[in-house]
Amino acid sequence: MSILLVAEHDNSELKVDTLKAVNAASKIGGDITVLVAGLNCSGVADEASKIDGVSKVLLADNAAYEHSLAENLGALVVDLASDYSHILAPATTTGKNFMPRVAALLDVEQISDIISVEGSDTFTRPIYAGNAIATVQSEYAKKVITIRTSAFDKAALTGSAEVVSIGSEQNAGLSSFVSQELTESERPELTAASVVISGGRGMQNGENFKLLDGIADKLGAAVGASRAAVDAGFVPNDMQVGQTGKIVAPDLYIAVGISGAIQHLAGMKDSKVIVAINKDAEAPIFQVADYGLVADLFEALPELETSI
Amino acid sequence: MKILVPIKRVIDYNVKARVKADNSDVDLANVKMAMNPFCEIAVEEAVRLKEQGKAEEVIVVSIGDKSCQEQLRTALALGADRAIQIDSDAKLGSLQVAKLLKELVDKEQPNLVILGKQSIDSDNNQTGQMLAALTNLPQGTFASKVDLEADKVQVTREVDGGLQTVSLSLPAIVTTDLRLNEPRYASLPNIMKAKRKPLEVIPAADLGVELTSKVKVLKVEEPSQRGGGVIVESVAELVEKLKNEAKVIA
Numbered sequence: 324m325s326i327l328l329v330a331e332h333d334n335s336e337l338k339v340d341t342l343k344a345v346n347a348a349s350k351i352g353g354d355i356t357v358l359v360a361g362l363n364c365s366g367v368a369d370e371a372s373k374i375d376g377v378s379k380v381l382l383a384d385n386a387a388y389e390h391s392l393a394e395n396l397g398a399l400v401v402d403l404a405s406d407y408s409h410i411l412a413p414a415t416t417t418g419k420n421f422m423p424r425v426a427a428l429l430d431v432e433q434i435s436d437i438i439s440v441e442g443s444d445t446f447t448r449p450i451y452a453g454n455a456i457a458t459v460q461s462e463y464a465k466k467v468i469t470i471r472t473s474a475f476d477k478a479a480l481t482g483s484a485e486v487v488s489i490g491s492e493q494n495a496g497l498s499s500f501v502s503q504e505l506t507e508s509e510r511p512e513l514t515a516a517s518v519v520i521s522g523g524r525g526m527q528n529g530e531n532f533k534l535l536d537g538i539a540d541k542l543g544a545a546v547g548a549s550r551a552a553v554d555a556g557f558v559p560n561d562m563q564v565g566q567t568g569k570i571v572a573p574d575l576y577i578a579v580g581i582s583g584a585i586q587h588l589a590g591m592k593d594s595k596v597i598v599a600i601n602k603d604a605e606a607p608i609f610q611v612a613d614y615g616l617v618a619d620l621f622e623a624l625p626e627l628e629t630s631i
Numbered sequence: 632m633k634i635l636v637p638i639k640r641v642i643d644y645n646v647k648a649r650v651k652a653d654n655s656d657v658d659l660a661n662v663k664m665a666m667n668p669f670c671e672i673a674v675e676e677a678v679r680l681k682e683q684g685k686a687e688e689v690i691v692v693s694i695g696d697k698s699c700q701e702q703l704r705t706a707l708a709l710g711a712d713r714a715i716q717i718d719s720d721a722k723l724g725s726l727q728v729a730k731l732l733k734e735l736v737d738k739e740q741p742n743l744v745i746l747g748k749q750s751i752d753s754d755n756n757q758t759g760q761m762l763a764a765l766t767n768l769p770q771g772t773f774a775s776k777v778d779l780e781a782d783k784v785q786v787t788r789e790v791d792g793g794l795q796t797v798s799l800s801l802p803a804i805v806t807t808d809l810r811l812n813e814p815r816y817a818s819l820p821n822i823m824k825a826k827r828k829p830l831e832v833i834p835a836a837d838l839g840v841e842l843t844s845k846v847k848v849l850k851v852e853e854p855s856q857r858g859g860g861v862i863v864e865s866v867a868e869l870v871e872k873l874k875n876e877a878k879v880i881a
C-alpha cells in the first residue's frame with residue numbers, strides 16, 4: 324500500500340487538519356507521501372516533512388496551485404495517482420472541492436468524511452446528519468477518501484522526510500481566481516481549538532457576539548455560530564458549525580442561545596464536554612449537554628466572564 | 632441560456648433518521664420525503680436567473696424511481712419549465728449519478744448546471760464536482776453568489792477561511808450553499824399549472840452507464856449516544872463543575 328495525502332495549507336502555514344489526516348493515513352498502513360501544492364510554499368513542505376509517519380514530501384510550487392483551484396489541483400493529483408493505492412485529503416472546503424474531481428477522473432467513487440479506518444478498504448462514515456454511521460467497503464483498486472479530521476488526533480512533528488520538488492504545471496485554463504475575503508481573527512481556528520463557544524439566533528445581533536468574545540479570550544476559545552446566526556448576518560459564514568458547516572470536537576463546547584437542531588448537533592455532538600445556556604428548558608440542546616443552564620444569556624454571559 | 636438543475640428526493644430535513652433493526656440501512660418506510668434543501672436553493676437560483684432575463688429555459692432532472700416525480704412537480708411549480716426523470720431503482724453512488732447527468736448534459740447542452748452542494752441523506756458532497764470532471768467543465772462549489780454574464784460566470788464560494796470568488800468560463804457547474812438565496816414557496820395556482828408542464832421519463836438503462844456501485848455498505852448503525860447530563864442552578868455552579876468535575880477549565 325502507498326498513500327498520497329494532499330496537504331491543507333495557506334501557502335505559508337500547514338493546517339492542523341493535515342496532521343490529523345496523516346494520523347488517519349497511518350491507520351491504513353503503508354508509505355505516506357504528502358503533496359504540498361501551492362505558490363511559494365516551500366516552508367509548508369519543510370513543515371510537512373517533520374510529520375511523524377511521512378516518508379516523502381512532494382512540493383509542487385507553481386502559480387497554477389496558489390488558490391487550490393479544483394480544476395488545476397485535481398489534474399495534478401490525477402497525474403500523480405498511478406503510484407498510489409490510496410489518495411487522501413482532509414474534508415475541508417478545499418478537499419471537498421477537488422477530491423471528487425480526482426475520483427471521477429480515476430473512475431472511482433469517493434468515500435467522503437471517514438471517521439475511522441477498519442481496514443485498508445473498509446471505513447466508517449456518518450450519514451443522515453450523523454444520525455447513522457455506515458461501514459463501507461470500497462472494491463476499487465484505488466481508494467479516494469476525504470477525512471473528517473475532528474475524529475482523529477494529530478500526528479506528532481518529530482519526523483524528517485525528504486522533500487522532492489516536482490516541476491509540474493497543470494493549468495486547465497477553465498477557471499481563475501478573482502478575489503478572497505478572509506475572516507481575520509486572533510483566535511484559534513474553529514477546527515483546531517480545544518474550547519469552542521458558539522452563539523445562535525438567541526444572540527439577537529452581531530454586536531452581542533462581543534459577550535462571547537470576552538469569554539473566548541479568557542478560555543483561549545474559538546467562536547462559532549449556528550446557521551440561523553449566520554443567515555441573519557450576525558457573523559460570517561465560516562463560523563457555522565454543523566452538518567453543512569464545520570465539524571468540531573473540542574474538549575469543551577459551549578452553546579449559547581442555540582436550540583439544538585439535528586443539523587447543528589451533527590457538527591458538535593462529539594465534543595468531550597458540552598455546555599448549553601438557553602432560556603428554554605425544553606430546548607433539544609439540553610439532551611446532549613453535560614451541563615445545562617436554563618437562563619437568559621444576557622444575564623448569564625457577563626457573570627460567566629467574570630467568574631472564570 | 633439554458634440551465635439544468637439536478638434535484639434529489641431525500642428524507643425531510645426535520646425528520647431524524649432511524650436505523651433499521653437489522654443494521655442494513657436507515658428505515659425510510661413511511662418517512663416524510665422532500666426535495667433536498669440545497670436542491671431547492673439551486674432551483675430558486677435558476678428560476679431567478681430566468682426571471683432576470685438571463686436565462687431562457689430551466690430544466691430539472693431527478694434520478695430515481697417514480698416517486699421522485701413528486702419533487703420534479705414541485706420544481707415545476709417553483710418555476711422550472713420542464714422536467715426529466717431518469718428512471719432507476721438502483722442504489723446509485725455519486726459517481727453513477729454524475730455519469731448519468733453527463734449523458735444528459737451531452738444531450739441538452741446547458742450553459743449552466745446548478746446542483747446542491749450536498750445531499751442531506753448520503754452527505755456525500757461529490758456529484759457536482761464529479762460532473763464537472765466528467766464533462767471537463769469548470770466548477771464553482773458552495774456558492775453564496777452567482778453573477779452570470781454572457782460568456783462567463785463569477786461565483787463567490789463559502790470556504791473555511793471566509794469567501795473566495797472565482798471566474799468560470801461557460802458552460803460551468805455550480806453547487807449551492809445555504810446563503811445563495813431563500814427559496815420561495817410554490818403557490819396553489821403554480822402547483823396546478825405545474826401538472827401540465829412536460830415531464831419526460833428516460834430509463835437509466837438507455838443511457839449506457841454502468842449503474843452498479845462498487846462501494847458496499849456492510850452495515851449501518853446508530854451513533855454512540857451521549858449519557859444524560861445535569862441541569863445546573865447557577866453560573867457559579869457551572870464554573871465549579873467545569874473546573875473540578877469535568878476539569879476542562881483551569
Ligand SMILES: Cc1cc2nc3c(=O)[nH]c(=O)nc-3n(C[C@H](O)[C@H](O)[C@H](O)COP(=O)(O)OP(=O)(O)OC[C@H]3O[C@@H](n4cnc5c(N)ncnc54)[C@H](O)[C@@H]3O)c2cc1C
Binds near residue numbers: 524525567568587
Ligand atoms: C440543509 C440544511 C442544513 C443546515 N445546516 C446547518 C448547520 O450546518 N448548522 C446549524 O447550526 N444549522 C443548520 N441548519 C439549520 C437548523 O435546522 C436550525 O434552523 C438552526 O440550527 C437553528 O439555529 P439556532 O439554534 O441558533 O436558532 P433557533 O432554533 O431559533 O434557536 C434559538 C434559541 O435561542 C434561545 N434563546 C433566545 N433568546 C435567548 C436568551 N435571551 N437567552 C437564552 N436563550 C435564548 C431560544 O430558546 C432558542 O432555543 C441547516 C438546515 C438545513 C435545512
Ligand SMILES: Nc1ncnc2c1ncn2[C@@H]1O[C@H](COP(=O)(O)O)[C@@H](O)[C@H]1O
Binds near residue numbers: 637670692728754756
Ligand atoms: N439521484 C439524484 N438525482 C438528481 N440529482 C442528484 C441525485 N443525487 C445527487 N444529485 C445532485 O447532486 C447534489 C449533491 O449530492 P451528493 O453529491 O450526493 O451530496 C444534490 O444536491 C443534487 O443536486
